[in-house]
Amino acid sequence: MPIALIAGGILAITTRGFTALPAGSFFSILAPLFMLVVAVVVIATTARSGRGSSERLMRLVRFAELNGFTFSTRDAEPNYPGMIFRIGRGRQALDHIVRPAPRFLDIGNFRYTTGSGKNKKTRTWGFMALHLDRRVPHMLLDAKANNFLGSNLPAHFSRDQVLSLEGDFDRHFTLYCPREYERDALYVFTPDLMALLIDEAGAFDVEVVDDWMFVYASAPFRMGDGPQLQRMLRIVDTVGAKTVDRTDFYADERIGDRRINLVAPQGARLRRGIPWATILITAIVVAVWFGMSLVR
DSSP states (O other): OOOHHHHHHHHHHHHHTTTTSSOHHHOOOOHHHHHHHHHHHHHHHHHHHHHHHHHHHHHHHHHHHTTTTTTEEEEEEEOOOSGGGGEEEEEEEEEEEEOSSSSSEEEEEEEEEEGGGGEEEEEEEEEEEEEEEEEEEEEEEEEEESSSSSSSOOOOOOOOOOOOGGGTGGGGGEEETTOOOHHHHHSOOOOOHHHHHHHHHTTSSSEEOOOOOOOOEESSOOTEEEHHHHHHHHHHHIIHHHHHHHTTTTOOOTTTHHHHHHOOOHSSOOOOOOOOOOHHHHHHHHHHHHHHHHOO
């Protein structure tokens, strides 16, 4: 139906828009031909786009079937503790594949809406969720490769929780961990795990919270795209596997009993901070706009 409407609309222009042209003139012949070519291009592009989406969807369904995943086009309110899953309204996982065993894994896209009216915004992230065996302190790796004029993260955390690690790791990530949990972070983020993060996940933000590990992309994944899925599964097999290994025997000494799989309240969540960079940029933009208005 949309293609028919497009074609009908364009052909209507060709039959109505040039009736005033002199018969047999160059433009009276060329204009309808040009519009006909445009119609054909629009129809072909629309059909190819729809066919491409359908093909990607079928590849994703086939991939899920062959690799023990369950595919879902849409699930509302996924119950994950990661920071992006607690923001906005209309929260939903899109085109995602879930594998419950041998370790729960979810790869897909996540969308939510914030604001209203002119300030209404809808944002879509790519995400990977991997279940861990033990609960760990809330730690966050803000990748510098995907930042522009400050962090791209949807939440802001107090800068006094930033921990500097050895080597050139700080050139690639900013690590946040709760105060007085620095030694716990060093227990998890060993040099071999840091190297894997740089090599395999340098373009993504990574969060560990409760007994989950999340990998975030600020743009949606092309689900059904072979290289995209292979890259995410490689992150699972490298960074994910090493994170499981490093947290498998973790126990918060503040609890006092390693048999209790809990993290003390002061380590369970990072403290939120004030987005000073955003405030500063906004203030500069407002000042420039106000100055220009005075000049006028």
